[in-house]
Amino acid sequence: MSTSILDQLVEVSVLLERDMARAFAGTPLTPTRAGVLWTIDQAGPSTQQALAGALQVSARNVTGLIDALEVGGYVIRTPHPTDRRAVLIELTPLAEALVAQMRRDHDELTASLLNAVAPADRAAATRALTAIAARLSQLVAAASVPAKKEIP
Amino acid sequence: MSTSILDQLVEVSVLLERDMARAFAGTPLTPTRAGVLWTIDQAGPSTQQALAGALQVSARNVTGLIDALEVGGYVIRTPHPTDRRAVLIELTPLAEALVAQMRRDHDELTASLLNAVAPADRAAATRALTAIAARLSQLVAAASVPAKKEIP
DNA sequence: TATTGTTATACTCTATAACTATA
DNA sequence: TATAGTTATAGAGTATAACAATA
Numbered sequence: 001m002s003t004s005i006l007d008q009l010v011e012v013s014v015l016l017e018r019d020m021a022r023a024f025a026g027t028p029l030t031p032t033r034a035g036v037l038w039t040i041d042q043a044g045p046s047t048q049q050a051l052a053g054a055l056q057v058s059a060r061n062v063t064g065l066i067d068a069l070e071v072g073g074y075v076i077r078t079p080h081p082t083d084r085r086a087v088l089i090e091l092t093p094l095a096e097a098l099v100a101q102m103r104r105d106h107d108e109l110t111a112s113l114l115n116a117v118a119p120a121d122r123a124a125a126t127r128a129l130t131a132i133a134a135r136l137s138q139l140v141a142a143a144s145v146p147a148k149k150e151i152p
Numbered sequence: 153m154s155t156s157i158l159d160q161l162v163e164v165s166v167l168l169e170r171d172m173a174r175a176f177a178g179t180p181l182t183p184t185r186a187g188v189l190w191t192i193d194q195a196g197p198s199t200q201q202a203l204a205g206a207l208q209v210s211a212r213n214v215t216g217l218i219d220a221l222e223v224g225g226y227v228i229r230t231p232h233p234t235d236r237r238a239v240l241i242e243l244t245p246l247a248e249a250l251v252a253q254m255r256r257d258h259d260e261l262t263a264s265l266l267n268a269v270a271p272a273d274r275a276a277a278t279r280a281l282t283a284i285a286a287r288l289s290q291l292v293a294a295a296s297v298p299a300k301k302e303i304p
Numbered sequence: 305t306a307t308t309g310t311t312a313t314a315c316t317c318t319a320t321a322a323c324t325a326t327a
Numbered sequence: 328t329a330t331a332g333t334t335a336t337a338g339a340g341t342a343t344a345a346c347a348a349t350a
Contacts, residue, residue: 006262008281013165015288022292061318085326085331110158116287117280124276128269129160135268136167140174213341237308237349
Protein backbone atom coordinates (compact mmCIF):
# COMPACT_ATOMS: atom_id res chain seq x y z
CA MET A 1 0.00 0.00 0.00
CA SER A 2 1.13 3.52 -0.67
CA THR A 3 0.54 5.25 2.65
CA SER A 4 -0.57 3.58 5.84
CA ILE A 5 -3.72 4.63 7.60
CA LEU A 6 -1.60 5.66 10.59
CA ASP A 7 0.62 7.92 8.53
CA GLN A 8 -2.43 9.53 6.98
CA LEU A 9 -3.97 10.08 10.39
CA VAL A 10 -0.79 11.68 11.65
CA GLU A 11 -0.73 13.95 8.61
CA VAL A 12 -4.34 14.97 9.14
CA SER A 13 -3.63 15.59 12.83
CA VAL A 14 -0.76 17.89 12.00
CA LEU A 15 -2.89 19.76 9.49
CA LEU A 16 -5.73 20.07 11.98
CA GLU A 17 -3.32 21.62 14.47
CA ARG A 18 -2.09 24.09 11.89
CA ASP A 19 -5.63 24.96 10.95
CA MET A 20 -6.44 25.62 14.58
CA ALA A 21 -3.41 27.85 14.89
CA ARG A 22 -4.64 29.71 11.80
CA ALA A 23 -8.06 30.15 13.37
CA PHE A 24 -6.56 31.81 16.45
CA ALA A 25 -3.97 33.87 14.64
CA GLY A 26 -6.38 36.79 14.40
CA THR A 27 -7.19 36.74 18.10
CA PRO A 28 -5.00 37.47 21.11
CA LEU A 29 -5.79 33.95 22.36
CA THR A 30 -3.50 30.97 22.35
CA PRO A 31 -5.11 27.66 21.39
CA THR A 32 -4.91 26.44 24.99
CA ARG A 33 -6.68 29.50 26.33
CA ALA A 34 -9.31 29.32 23.62
CA GLY A 35 -9.87 25.70 24.65
CA VAL A 36 -10.49 26.85 28.20
CA LEU A 37 -13.16 29.28 27.01
CA TRP A 38 -14.73 26.52 24.92
CA THR A 39 -14.87 24.22 27.94
CA ILE A 40 -16.38 26.87 30.21
CA ASP A 41 -18.97 27.64 27.56
CA GLN A 42 -20.03 24.01 27.41
CA ALA A 43 -19.92 23.37 31.16
CA GLY A 44 -21.30 26.70 32.34
CA PRO A 45 -19.81 28.60 35.31
CA SER A 46 -17.30 26.24 36.89
CA THR A 47 -14.88 26.01 39.77
CA GLN A 48 -11.20 25.81 38.94
CA GLN A 49 -11.16 22.27 40.30
CA ALA A 50 -13.87 21.30 37.83
CA LEU A 51 -11.91 22.92 35.01
CA ALA A 52 -8.73 21.13 36.04
CA GLY A 53 -10.65 17.86 35.79
CA ALA A 54 -12.30 18.68 32.48
CA LEU A 55 -9.06 19.88 30.92
CA GLN A 56 -6.97 17.13 32.53
CA VAL A 57 -4.38 19.55 33.82
CA SER A 58 -3.15 20.49 37.29
CA ALA A 59 -4.91 23.00 39.50
CA ARG A 60 -1.84 25.19 39.37
CA ASN A 61 -2.05 25.28 35.62
CA VAL A 62 -5.69 26.38 35.74
CA THR A 63 -4.74 29.24 38.06
CA GLY A 64 -2.30 30.51 35.46
CA LEU A 65 -4.67 30.10 32.54
CA ILE A 66 -7.53 31.83 34.34
CA ASP A 67 -5.18 34.62 35.48
CA ALA A 68 -4.28 35.33 31.88
CA LEU A 69 -7.86 35.13 30.64
CA GLU A 70 -9.01 37.41 33.46
CA VAL A 71 -6.41 40.05 32.61
CA GLY A 72 -7.53 39.84 28.99
CA GLY A 73 -11.14 40.44 29.99
CA TYR A 74 -12.41 37.02 28.88
CA VAL A 75 -13.50 35.60 32.21
CA ILE A 76 -14.36 36.83 35.69
CA ARG A 77 -13.92 35.12 39.02
CA THR A 78 -17.04 35.33 41.14
CA PRO A 79 -17.44 33.98 44.68
CA HIS A 80 -18.99 30.54 44.92
CA PRO A 81 -22.46 30.97 46.45
CA THR A 82 -22.08 28.28 49.10
CA ASP A 83 -18.37 27.41 49.35
CA ARG A 84 -16.25 30.35 50.39
CA ARG A 85 -13.05 28.55 49.43
CA ALA A 86 -14.05 28.28 45.79
CA VAL A 87 -14.65 30.68 42.92
CA LEU A 88 -16.82 30.31 39.87
CA ILE A 89 -15.32 31.17 36.50
CA GLU A 90 -17.72 32.83 34.08
CA LEU A 91 -17.34 34.05 30.51
CA THR A 92 -17.63 37.74 29.75
CA PRO A 93 -19.70 38.90 26.76
CA LEU A 94 -16.42 39.32 24.87
CA ALA A 95 -15.57 35.67 25.39
CA GLU A 96 -19.10 34.58 24.54
CA ALA A 97 -18.86 36.35 21.20
CA LEU A 98 -15.51 34.67 20.59
CA VAL A 99 -16.87 31.23 21.40
CA ALA A 100 -19.82 31.84 19.11
CA GLN A 101 -17.38 32.66 16.32
CA MET A 102 -15.37 29.54 17.12
CA ARG A 103 -18.52 27.49 16.88
CA ARG A 104 -19.33 28.99 13.47
CA ASP A 105 -15.79 28.22 12.27
CA HIS A 106 -16.11 24.69 13.60
CA ASP A 107 -19.37 24.10 11.76
CA GLU A 108 -17.93 25.57 8.58
CA LEU A 109 -14.88 23.33 8.75
CA THR A 110 -17.02 20.29 9.45
CA ALA A 111 -19.11 20.96 6.37
CA SER A 112 -16.03 21.63 4.27
CA LEU A 113 -14.38 18.36 5.28
CA LEU A 114 -17.54 16.37 4.75
CA ASN A 115 -17.94 17.85 1.27
CA ALA A 116 -14.38 16.86 0.42
CA VAL A 117 -15.25 13.20 0.98
CA ALA A 118 -17.06 11.39 -1.78
CA PRO A 119 -20.63 10.63 -0.65
CA ALA A 120 -20.14 6.92 -1.28
CA ASP A 121 -17.15 6.89 1.09
CA ARG A 122 -18.71 8.76 3.99
CA ALA A 123 -20.33 5.90 5.82
CA ALA A 124 -17.27 3.67 5.53
CA ALA A 125 -14.97 6.49 6.64
CA THR A 126 -17.10 7.15 9.68
CA ARG A 127 -17.09 3.48 10.63
CA ALA A 128 -13.34 3.30 10.14
CA LEU A 129 -12.66 6.34 12.32
CA THR A 130 -14.92 4.97 15.03
CA ALA A 131 -13.07 1.67 14.99
CA ILE A 132 -9.71 3.39 15.10
CA ALA A 133 -10.74 5.61 17.99
CA ALA A 134 -11.92 2.54 19.88
CA ARG A 135 -8.65 0.71 19.27
CA LEU A 136 -6.58 3.71 20.33
CA SER A 137 -8.63 4.07 23.49
CA GLN A 138 -7.84 0.47 24.34
CA LEU A 139 -4.13 1.02 23.80
CA VAL A 140 -4.02 4.18 25.85
CA ALA A 141 -6.04 2.59 28.65
CA ALA A 142 -3.79 -0.47 28.68
CA ALA A 143 -0.85 1.88 29.16
CA SER A 144 -2.18 3.00 32.52
CA VAL A 145 -0.95 -0.39 33.64
CA PRO A 146 2.83 -0.32 34.17
CA ALA A 147 4.29 0.34 30.73
CA LYS A 148 7.54 -1.44 30.13
CA LYS A 149 10.10 -0.16 27.69
CA GLU A 150 13.46 -1.86 27.77
CA ILE A 151 15.39 0.50 25.53
CA PRO A 152 16.89 3.16 27.80
CA MET B 153 -25.69 12.41 11.93
CA SER B 154 -24.46 11.29 15.32
CA THR B 155 -20.86 12.55 15.30
CA SER B 156 -19.28 14.69 12.63
CA ILE B 157 -16.20 13.56 10.75
CA LEU B 158 -14.33 16.55 12.19
CA ASP B 159 -15.19 15.68 15.76
CA GLN B 160 -14.09 12.11 15.18
CA LEU B 161 -10.83 13.27 13.67
CA VAL B 162 -10.20 15.53 16.64
CA GLU B 163 -10.89 12.64 18.97
CA VAL B 164 -8.50 10.37 17.09
CA SER B 165 -5.87 13.13 17.12
CA VAL B 166 -6.13 13.47 20.86
CA LEU B 167 -5.84 9.73 21.30
CA LEU B 168 -2.85 9.58 18.96
CA GLU B 169 -1.13 12.19 21.07
CA ARG B 170 -1.82 10.25 24.25
CA ASP B 171 -0.54 7.09 22.64
CA MET B 172 2.65 8.87 21.67
CA ALA B 173 3.08 10.11 25.20
CA ARG B 174 2.62 6.52 26.36
CA ALA B 175 5.29 5.32 23.94
CA PHE B 176 7.85 7.75 25.34
CA ALA B 177 6.91 7.33 28.97
CA GLY B 178 9.51 4.58 29.34
CA THR B 179 12.31 6.64 27.85
CA PRO B 180 14.04 9.76 29.13
CA LEU B 181 12.97 11.49 25.91
CA THR B 182 10.20 14.01 25.48
CA PRO B 183 8.05 13.59 22.35
CA THR B 184 9.61 16.67 20.78
CA ARG B 185 13.16 15.40 21.29
CA ALA B 186 12.21 11.95 20.03
CA GLY B 187 10.80 13.67 16.95
CA VAL B 188 14.15 15.35 16.39
CA LEU B 189 15.91 11.97 16.48
CA TRP B 190 13.34 10.57 14.05
CA THR B 191 13.94 13.44 11.65
CA ILE B 192 17.73 13.12 11.82
CA ASP B 193 17.44 9.40 11.22
CA GLN B 194 15.43 9.98 8.07
CA ALA B 195 17.49 12.88 6.77
CA GLY B 196 20.94 11.64 7.77
CA PRO B 197 23.56 13.93 9.34
CA SER B 198 22.16 17.44 9.08
CA THR B 199 23.02 21.02 9.87
CA GLN B 200 20.94 22.79 12.48
CA GLN B 201 19.57 25.05 9.78
CA ALA B 202 18.32 22.03 7.88
CA LEU B 203 16.73 20.67 11.03
CA ALA B 204 15.06 24.00 11.75
CA GLY B 205 13.55 23.85 8.29
CA ALA B 206 12.49 20.22 8.54
CA LEU B 207 10.97 20.68 11.98
CA GLN B 208 9.53 24.10 11.14
CA VAL B 209 10.93 25.70 14.26
CA SER B 210 13.39 28.53 14.87
CA ALA B 211 17.14 28.07 14.79
CA ARG B 212 17.26 29.08 18.44
CA ASN B 213 14.89 26.29 19.30
CA VAL B 214 17.06 23.76 17.50
CA THR B 215 20.08 24.90 19.50
CA GLY B 216 18.23 24.10 22.71
CA LEU B 217 16.91 20.76 21.53
CA ILE B 218 20.29 19.62 20.27
CA ASP B 219 21.96 20.83 23.48
CA ALA B 220 19.64 18.62 25.49
CA LEU B 221 20.06 15.62 23.19
CA GLU B 222 23.82 16.04 23.24
CA VAL B 223 23.95 16.07 27.03
CA GLY B 224 21.84 12.92 27.04
CA GLY B 225 24.25 11.21 24.67
CA TYR B 226 21.80 10.89 21.78
CA VAL B 227 23.55 13.08 19.22
CA ILE B 228 26.98 14.51 18.57
CA ARG B 229 27.97 17.75 16.88
CA THR B 230 30.69 17.24 14.32
CA PRO B 231 32.35 19.96 12.24
CA HIS B 232 30.91 20.43 8.78
CA PRO B 233 33.52 19.21 6.28
CA THR B 234 33.41 22.28 4.05
CA ASP B 235 31.60 25.04 5.95
CA ARG B 236 33.36 26.05 9.15
CA ARG B 237 30.34 28.00 10.37
CA ALA B 238 28.14 24.93 10.44
CA VAL B 239 27.99 21.68 12.37
CA LEU B 240 26.55 18.33 11.42
CA ILE B 241 24.28 16.58 13.89
CA GLU B 242 24.63 12.81 13.96
CA LEU B 243 22.88 10.10 15.93
CA THR B 244 24.83 8.02 18.44
CA PRO B 245 24.34 4.24 18.53
CA LEU B 246 22.11 4.78 21.57
CA ALA B 247 19.80 7.01 19.55
CA GLU B 248 19.87 4.64 16.61
CA ALA B 249 18.66 1.81 18.80
CA LEU B 250 15.92 4.06 20.12
CA VAL B 251 14.80 5.05 16.64
CA ALA B 252 14.78 1.40 15.59
CA GLN B 253 12.47 0.66 18.52
CA MET B 254 10.28 3.61 17.57
CA ARG B 255 10.02 2.26 14.05
CA ARG B 256 8.97 -1.16 15.38
CA ASP B 257 6.33 0.47 17.57
CA HIS B 258 5.14 2.51 14.62
CA ASP B 259 4.75 -0.57 12.43
CA GLU B 260 2.96 -2.42 15.20
CA LEU B 261 0.52 0.43 15.72
CA THR B 262 -0.08 0.71 11.99
CA ALA B 263 -0.98 -2.97 11.78
CA SER B 264 -3.17 -2.73 14.86
CA LEU B 265 -5.15 0.20 13.50
CA LEU B 266 -5.55 -1.39 10.10
CA ASN B 267 -6.85 -4.57 11.68
CA ALA B 268 -9.41 -2.58 13.64
CA VAL B 269 -10.96 -1.35 10.38
CA ALA B 270 -13.30 -3.74 8.56
CA PRO B 271 -11.61 -4.88 5.32
CA ALA B 272 -14.53 -3.61 3.25
CA ASP B 273 -14.09 -0.12 4.71
CA ARG B 274 -10.35 0.23 4.23
CA ALA B 275 -10.24 1.57 0.70
CA ALA B 276 -13.02 4.09 1.34
CA ALA B 277 -11.38 5.21 4.59
CA THR B 278 -8.07 5.75 2.82
CA ARG B 279 -9.71 7.79 0.08
CA ALA B 280 -11.61 9.83 2.66
CA LEU B 281 -8.48 10.62 4.67
CA THR B 282 -6.62 11.60 1.53
CA ALA B 283 -9.41 13.95 0.53
CA ILE B 284 -9.58 15.47 3.99
CA ALA B 285 -5.81 16.01 4.11
CA ALA B 286 -5.96 17.73 0.73
CA ARG B 287 -8.78 20.01 1.84
CA LEU B 288 -6.98 20.90 5.08
CA SER B 289 -3.80 21.65 3.17
CA GLN B 290 -5.75 24.10 1.01
CA LEU B 291 -7.21 25.82 4.05
CA VAL B 292 -3.88 26.11 5.81
CA ALA B 293 -2.17 27.37 2.67
CA ALA B 294 -4.91 29.94 2.08
CA ALA B 295 -4.25 31.20 5.60
CA SER B 296 -0.72 32.25 4.65
CA VAL B 297 -2.48 35.08 2.86
CA PRO B 298 -3.48 37.79 5.36
CA ALA B 299 -6.04 36.11 7.60
CA LYS B 300 -8.76 38.44 8.73
CA LYS B 301 -10.61 37.86 11.94
CA GLU B 302 -12.87 40.67 13.06
CA ILE B 303 -13.61 39.44 16.55
CA PRO B 304 -10.92 40.95 18.83
C1' DT C 305 26.53 41.38 2.38
C1' DA C 306 24.40 36.95 3.75
C1' DT C 307 24.37 32.79 6.54
C1' DT C 308 25.29 29.58 10.78
C1' DG C 309 24.88 29.12 15.22
C1' DT C 310 25.00 31.25 19.83
C1' DT C 311 23.72 34.40 23.77
C1' DA C 312 20.15 37.24 25.77
C1' DT C 313 15.55 37.71 26.92
C1' DA C 314 10.78 36.51 27.37
C1' DC C 315 6.23 34.12 27.11
C1' DT C 316 3.33 29.86 27.40
C1' DC C 317 2.22 25.48 29.17
C1' DT C 318 3.10 22.14 32.28
C1' DA C 319 4.22 19.84 36.99
C1' DT C 320 5.02 19.03 42.24
C1' DA C 321 5.22 20.85 46.83
C1' DA C 322 4.13 23.89 50.52
C1' DC C 323 0.84 27.06 52.39
C1' DT C 324 -3.80 29.65 53.58
C1' DA C 325 -8.43 29.75 54.07
C1' DT C 326 -12.20 27.23 54.51
C1' DA C 327 -15.25 22.73 54.87
C1' DT D 328 -8.72 15.87 58.30
C1' DA D 329 -9.73 17.09 53.52
C1' DT D 330 -10.49 20.44 49.80
C1' DA D 331 -10.00 25.03 46.82
C1' DG D 332 -6.93 27.94 45.33
C1' DT D 333 -2.45 30.42 45.65
C1' DT D 334 2.69 31.05 46.00
C1' DA D 335 7.18 29.08 45.06
C1' DT D 336 9.99 26.75 42.03
C1' DA D 337 11.28 24.32 37.90
C1' DG D 338 11.58 22.39 33.24
C1' DA D 339 10.10 22.15 28.34
C1' DG D 340 9.11 24.36 24.09
C1' DT D 341 8.68 28.34 21.55
C1' DA D 342 9.91 33.12 19.60
C1' DT D 343 12.61 37.57 18.22
C1' DA D 344 16.80 40.25 18.34
C1' DA D 345 21.65 41.06 18.64
C1' DC D 346 26.14 39.23 17.84
C1' DA D 347 30.41 36.44 16.36
C1' DA D 348 32.56 33.74 12.99
C1' DT D 349 32.61 32.50 8.43
C1' DA D 350 31.05 32.41 3.43
